[in-house]
Amino acid sequence: MLSFLQCKCYLLILLMKKQRCDKIIELEKKIHSCRICITNPRYYPPLPHEPRPVVYLSDTASIAIAGQAPGLRVHESSIPFNDRSGETLRNWLSVTRNQFYDRSLFAIIPMGFCFPGYDQNKSDLPPRRECQEIWHKEVFQAMPQIKLVLAIGSYAQKWHITGLKYKTVSETVSDWKNILSIRQPRGYNVIPLPHPSWRNTFWLQKHPWFQDELIVYLRHLIHKFL
Template identity: 55%
Template structure:
């Protein structure tokens, strides 16, 4: 199905965005470590939106979202192949921040840049009215997509997944932890996630991508 000029114009505008690079300097810790390279997959056909946090370094280098170990785990959670995952007819992939924000002093990825979501998020969501399911990965995506329905912690938000799937007037939202290998300990402490949430996730994904 051909896409209108509007979506192509939006993709081009996002690719050219430099607001986080050109924001007023607030010290070295607020500067991007690299030239911005916005990464997002916007689709007129996908029924599922993967709402992540921000690209990591490997994603920044390749320009391909979730092209890392986190992506391998996420694809396992979804029960899809790599080819399916990168099919824009099946999945839109739009993080809260489009560019790699750099690392903190402990070597962990910094949060998504604060300039990105206010400028782009609603515009992108409005451009994809066909989305039926949002996979909100991590605190930042859950805060934006769930608003005041989000629980006090990420764990409790994910634990309340049934309420978000069943009571939305817009797209259903399924809250997920980040698939980073840093969260392996969290998965071991919360076995209910793999036992209860993943079967529902895989069943929904299979039905919506068939």
């Protein structure tokens, strides 16, 4: 039988877990109600459509996926990586769709929470800076259990990798072993990745080490956490 002290400690742990869970739920509600990019934008022009933040917070996941910003299809479905790039990313990680969307396993925190719209060439605009400036510090403080961040693209890499010295995603990803070996000030390690878009097919073909070395190690690491 458990002693009184053991029972007390166990109940205290359960209480702390519930408080953390409640905090995550409340924080995600606040993010979903955020309209600053329309009502009081820090940068112009304002968001060209109604905000629809797409973010998965977690009080248990050890891995955070940090991308750029939702595309139009994700904006319409409110499901992160619900497109071809998501299929590629899940293949890189060697996880099922159910595993990928299991919040107990993965948090999904893009640098911009909403689809930013298109530029004049019909390409996605950069992620809104308001999200990073207002929310990201609080989000990662609320998730101290995160051990590994998959930083996809330059915007995520510049924020998650302290003192990043490289100017291109290619240079950053090429130095993935060294970057992964460094514990970041927020308490997690980082693996930099290119965006899993068809637009990067040529880059992937030109750099076979990405599939032969980085992806092999990434899958090993992911399943170690899972």
